[in-house]
Amino acid sequence: MTSEEHARFGSIGIWSSALHPAEPGLRSQVAEAVAELDELGYGTVWIGGSPSMDDVVPLVDATRRITVATGILSIWEHSAAEVAEQAARVEKRHPGRFVLGIGVSHGALAPQYARPYSEMVAYLDGLDSAPDPVPARGRVLAALGPKMLELSAARAAGAHPYLVTAEHTAQARATLGPDALLAPELKVVLDTDIDRARTVARETLAMYLQLPNYTRNLLRLGFEEADVADGGSNRLLDALFSLGDPETARTRVDAYRAAGADHVALQVLTGDRRRDLPRAEWRELASAFSLS
Secondary structure, eight states, rough: HHHHHHHOOOOOEEEGGGOOOOSSGHHHHHHHHHHHHHHHHOSEOOOOOOOOGGGGGHHHHSSOOOOEEEEOTTTTTOOOHHHHHHHHHHHHHHOEEEEEEEEEETTTTTOOOOHOOOOHHHHHHHHHSSOOOOGGGGGOOOOHHHHHHHHHHHSSSHHHHHOOOHHHHHHHHHHOOOSSOOOOOOEEEEOOHHHHHHHHHHHHHHTTTOOHHHHHHHHHOOOOGGSSSTOOHHHHHHHHEEEEEEHHHHHHHHHHHTTTTTTTEEOOSSSSSSSSSOOHHHHHHHHTOOOO
């Protein structure tokens, strides 16, 4: 992947599952929020959770510059042929503005989950053989383990690992090689009260620790069973989250960049479900990173 293709992701992005709202009435708020992210200077906005291609179009239409990426579209829920057709339509309307992030999800979330690596290879074959193929440079893979990371370098622009440490980033870079994109996600709680920040982090992390793909990866990184129990140990929270002020977030991002990340996708958590679009915090971080 060329440095010019890396550049379209920017160094910092925003990851949010609130960007594909279940309630149609919230779509205008999402479009307004994403337009502001564009103006603030973020490089990429990642539509978190399990979005569909239908969630992409309103965000690309609402913005003028920022890259819009799915983070992550589940291969079990959408056929390769359908996704390729929809991606081609987006590309024609907004050339170079969309990146397809795809992943194998989790057994607990996808009843048909089986042979994830082989199914991902078959899905990529489907994207390649579609009448309007999704080019490798226009897609990234959710990858944690070595085999999927190697596939990300061989068959995609690179990898978008979720729920990972800076140490994992260093290992992923070694596996990917120097040229593939590496864009990990990092959760951020902007609260200088460390106990309160850890409470928010632990409430979020508890759900992910029920998913073996994540816990196995954390155990491979040297964490112990006690670290992944009861919502996560303080040691685990401090490794997976940025807890503190915007300067803390800068320091944490610097660690991921030093480990080999090209781009870091920030997921801001507030612990308040009424504030699923934490625009004030997004502004704070944009200022701290001098994005605009």
